[in-house]
Amino acid sequence: MDPEAGRQRHMSVSHYVDNIGAGGPGGFDTGRRRSSIVPAGAVAATQKDGVLNQRDDTLRKMSVAVPNLAELSADARAAAMLERKMGFREGVKLYPKAIFFSFAISLAVIMEGYDTFLLGNFFGNPAFNRKYGQPAVVDGENTYQIPSHWQQALGTGTAAAQIIGLFANGIISERIGYRWTMIGGLTLITCFIFITFFAVNIKMLLAGYILSGLPWGVFQTLTTTYAAEVTPVPLRPYLTTYVNLCWVIGQLLAAGILKGFVDVTGEWAYRVPYAIQWIWPIPIALASFFAPESPWWLVRHGKLDEARASLLRLTSKSNTEFNVEDTLAMMIHTNELEIQQTAGTSYLDCFKGVDLRRTELTIVTWVIQQTSGSPMIGWGIYFMEQAGLSANNAYSLGVAQSALGFIGTVGSWFLMPHVGRRTLYLAGQMVMFVILMVLGGLGVPDQSSGTSWASGALILILTFAYDLTVGPVCYSLVAELPSTRLRIKTVVLSRNVYNVFGIAISLLQPKFMNPTAWNWRGKTNFFWGGLNLLGLIWTYFRLPEPKGLTYAELDVLFENGVSARKFRKVEVDPYRSDNLVIVPEDETSSHEAIEKKGY
Numbered sequence: 001m002d003p004e005a006g007r008q009r010h011m012s013v014s015h016y017v018d019n020i021g022a023g024g025p026g027g028f029d030t031g032r033r034r035s036s037i038v039p040a041g042a043v044a045a046t047q048k049d050g051v052l053n054q055r056d057d058t059l060r061k062m063s064v065a066v067p068n069l070a071e072l073s074a075d076a077r078a079a080a081m082l083e084r085k086m087g088f089r090e091g092v093k094l095y096p097k098a099i100f101f102s103f104a105i106s107l108a109v110i111m112e113g114y115d116t117f118l119l120g121n122f123f124g125n126p127a128f129n130r131k132y133g134q135p136a137v138v139d140g141e142n143t144y145q146i147p148s149h150w151q152q153a154l155g156t157g158t159a160a161a162q163i164i165g166l167f168a169n170g171i172i173s174e175r176i177g178y179r180w181t182m183i184g185g186l187t188l189i190t191c192f193i194f195i196t197f198f199a200v201n202i203k204m205l206l207a208g209y210i211l212s213g214l215p216w217g218v219f220q221t222l223t224t225t226y227a228a229e230v231t232p233v234p235l236r237p238y239l240t241t242y243v244n245l246c247w248v249i250g251q252l253l254a255a256g257i258l259k260g261f262v263d264v265t266g267e268w269a270y271r272v273p274y275a276i277q278w279i280w281p282i283p284i285a286l287a288s289f290f291a292p293e294s295p296w297w298l299v300r301h302g303k304l305d306e307a308r309a310s311l312l313r314l315t316s317k318s319n320t321e322f323n324v325e326d327t328l329a330m331m332i333h334t335n336e337l338e339i340q341q342t343a344g345t346s347y348l349d350c351f352k353g354v355d356l357r358r359t360e361l362t363i364v365t366w367v368i369q370q371t372s373g374s375p376m377i378g379w380g381i382y383f384m385e386q387a388g389l390s391a392n393n394a395y396s397l398g399v400a401q402s403a404l405g406f407i408g409t410v411g412s413w414f415l416m417p418h419v420g421r422r423t424l425y426l427a428g429q430m431v432m433f434v435i436l437m438v439l440g441g442l443g444v445p446d447q448s449s450g451t452s453w454a455s456g457a458l459i460l461i462l463t464f465a466y467d468l469t470v471g472p473v474c475y476s477l478v479a480e481l482p483s484t485r486l487r488i489k490t491v492v493l494s495r496n497v498y499n500v501f502g503i504a505i506s507l508l509q510p511k512f513m514n515p516t517a518w519n520w521r522g523k524t525n526f527f528w529g530g531l532n533l534l535g536l537i538w539t540y541f542r543l544p545e546p547k548g549l550t551y552a553e554l555d556v557l558f559e560n561g562v563s564a565r566k567f568r569k570v571e572v573d574p575y576r577s578d579n580l581v582i583v584p585e586d587e588t589s590s591h592e593a594i595e596k597k598g599y
Contacts, residue, residue: 050570050571051571051572051573052556052557052560052562052570052571052572052573053556053572053573053574053576053577053578054337054555054556054559054574054575054576054577055559055560055577055578056577056578056579058337058340058341058559058577059576059577061340062336062337062340065336065339065340066332066336072329072332072333073333073575073576074575075325075326075329075330076326076329076330076332076333076334076552076575077575078323078326079323079326079327079329079330080330080550080552080553080574082321082322082323082326083232083233083234083550084233084548084550086232086233086234087234088234088235088238088417090234090319091231091232091234091235092235093316093318093319094232094315094316094318094319094322095230095231095232095235095314095315095316096316097292097313097314097315097316098230098231098235098239098314098315099231099235099239101230101287101290101291101292101314102226102227102230102231102239102242103239103242104283104284104287104288104291105182105222105223105226105227105284105287105288105291106223106226106227106239106242106243106246107246107280107283107284107287108182108185108186108219108222108223108246108280108284109219109220109223109243109246109247109250110246110247110249110250110253110280111189111216111219111250111277111280111281112216112219112220112247112250113246113247113248113249113250113251113254114250114251114253114254114276114277115212115216115250115254115277116158116250116378117250117251117254117255117378117402118254118258118273118274119154119155119158119209121254121255121258121379121380121381121382121395121398122258122270123145123146123151123382124381124382124385124391124394124395125258125261125262125269125270125391126143126144126262126265126269126391127261127264127265127266127267127269127270128146128269128270129143129144129145129146130144131267131270132146132150132201132202132205133145133146133147134146134147136516145514145515145516146202147516148510148511148514148516148517150202150206151506151510151514152506152507152510152511153206154202154205154206154209154506155502155503155505155506155507155509155510156503156506156507157206157209157210157213158209158210158212158213158216158506159213159499159500159502159503159506160210160213160499160503161209161210161211161212161213161214161216161217162213162214162216162217162220162495162496162499162502163217163496163499163500164213164214164217165185165213165214165215165216165217165218166217166218166220166221166492166495166496166499167217167492167496168214168217168218169181169185169217169218169221169222169488169492170221170347170488170489170492170493172184173218173222173488174297174345174488174489177293177294177297178222178225178226178293178294178297179288179289179291179293181218181222182218182219182222182226182284182285182288183285183288183289184218185214185215185218185219185222186215186281186282186284186285186288187281187285188211188214188215189212189215189216189277189281190278190281190282192208192211192212192214192215193208193212193274193275193277193278195207195208195211195212196208196209196212196274197271197274197275217495217499220495221488221491221492221495222488223243223246224240224243224475224478224479224491225294225479225487225488225491226294227239227240227242227243227479228240228479228480228487229294229295229296229297229484229487230292230294230295230314233548233549233550234417236476236479236480237413237416237417237421237476237547238413240475240476240479240480241409241412241413241416241472241473241475241476243475244409244467244471244472244474244475245406245409245410245472248402248405248406248408248409248467248471249406251402251405252399252402252403252405252406253276254273254402255381255395255398255399255401255402256399256402257272257273257276258273258381258395258398259395259396259398259399261273262391262392262395263392292309292310292313292314293306293310294310295307295308295310295311295314295328295331296331296335296484296487298310299328299331299332299335300335300345300484300485304328304332307328307331308324308325308328311324311327311328312324330550330552331484333552333574333575334484334550334551334552334555335484335485337552337555337574338483338484338485338486338555339485341353341354341483341555341559342354342355342483342485342486345485345486345489346489347489347492347493349486349489350482350486350489350490350493354483354558354559354561355482355483355486355490357558357561358481358482358483358486358490358558359482359490359493359494360542361477361481361542361543361544362477362478362481362482362490362491362493362494363493363494363497363498364535364538364542365425365474365477365478365481365494365543366474366478366494366495366497366498367497367498367501367535368425368429368470368474368535368538368539369470369471369474369498370498370501370502370505371501371528371531371532371534371535372428372429372432372466372470372528372531372532372535373432373433373435373436373462373466373525373528373529373532374466374470374471375505375509375528376436376439376459376462376524376525376528377401377405377459377462377463377466379509379513380397380398380401380459380463381394381395381397381398381401382394382513383455383459383513383521383524384397384398384452384455384456384459386513386515386521387451387452387455387456387521387522388451388452389452389453389456393456394456397456397459397460400460401459401460401463402463404460404463404464404467405463405464405466405467405471406467407464407467408463408464408465408466408467408468408469408471408472409467409468409471409472411468412424412467412468412469412472412473415468416473416476416547417547420545420547420568421473421476421477421480421545421546421547422539422543422544422545422547422564423545424468424469424473425469425470425473425474425477425539425543426536426539426540426543427469428465428466428468428469428470428473429469429470429532429535429536429539430536431465431469432462432465432466432470432532433529433532433533433536435458435461435462435465436462436525436526436528436529436532437525437526437529438458439455439458439459439462439522439525440522440523440524440525440526440529442454442455442458442522455522477543477546478491478494478495479491480546480549480551480554481544481546481554483551483555483558484551508527509524512524512527541564541565542564543564544557544562544563544564544565544567545564545567545568546567547568548568549567549572550574552574552575553572553574555574556572556573556574557570557572
């Protein structure tokens, strides 16, 4: 690009909006050629049949808020077309630094996956049970067990703290940015690990887990939203599902460490696994400090120069087709489109207008992660022990379980570009339903029959199916379905409902599994199979396919109430309406000018 032309483009986009994010019309004096709304029939604008556009009243509001909307729309369209034709390799070459920083920040989720896996499976660790449990008689043998009410307290206390941390994250990150919120969360978790490491009794251990749940709430959603906002359309599914991979990596590390310490009889059997968590916070905090802020966050707060600088830091100069001003224009246009659809950015606005449906979709999509059968995966080692396997064998299969989860998540990266999110979500639930029914049919295995090993093998298959489909795909869906202005709050609300279900599961699963409580053992799978079936029905009728769609295109589809099964069958043009077009005032009657703009 010619340097002088680039300078002019820099000036033009800088003056699209002088109070972007204010949420109301007026005050957008740009000094550029103003735009006018005219009927589509008054100009030589061609409208293809079957193309879905934004509503007329939305376009009218946008033209008032942004006087030079015609040029903004033309630049935004150019950026959207570039993203649409961009392949995976082109995206990697253009956004290498975005990939690096997203990868680095998402590592925070490893800590949550690691510690939650420890908690559920420490219940099968003999040294941990001797320290924090009570004497019990199980199958005629004297042993130690953590009472079910303390198992419940540890699970529900942690989930309740995560809910508080999530709500705080939705408010704090929107005010101070994603980077500093992440750094604050990492500082807190570094301090709270001391409590679990030095816990002298189960009450102190509970306090440590509750406090640790606060920054975990930050890690759960901030990593996903940051990944969704620093990468283009072709890279979004990979970077958002990588968050799930980090969670699986945490589980894999925990499984390997638990296996290594299962025969240790002293306090280091559980203190060393807790201490290993101190490895992560400092390098992740350094990556967060040097990472660019989300350009979408900066646009929402009217910091256009900083948004431009962020985009330049996230991208490479090697792609001559990429124009930072066009990409910035696309973000401004999408932000303004959403302002006119739903002006506010509060938690309450998530339940208003078109955002109500988007909130429902995000919430239920994340809840399905909890109800599709994943509790049996999280309690896999404990279940295998109750099924008759020795602690050593159960922990060995636990390592294999986490390894299959890793392989499954990586495998989903190869499937999503071809199959899509909705199809994978449906297929995953179907396969998991069948496995749960088979596991339930095995009931309470007898060691001598060999069904205990069959139960362990089915848990491994269930884990692979989950992490190939429902586990990672969920993160892509919940990051793409909300509007950009309400994304962080919608994701926070959704994850909090997920955690509420987690509290219920923390109350139920110990009762189902503990031999001193209800002692359902394998029959527990029938319960989760029934909930899985309900989620499967909802997914078929309600979950749309966002594959390959820009955020502006998703806005128009939701605004027009397109049904879930027709999302990918409708062609969308978010830069005009059905009956109106927007053109510069001095070109209103110019046939050639309209054709030049591509309307």
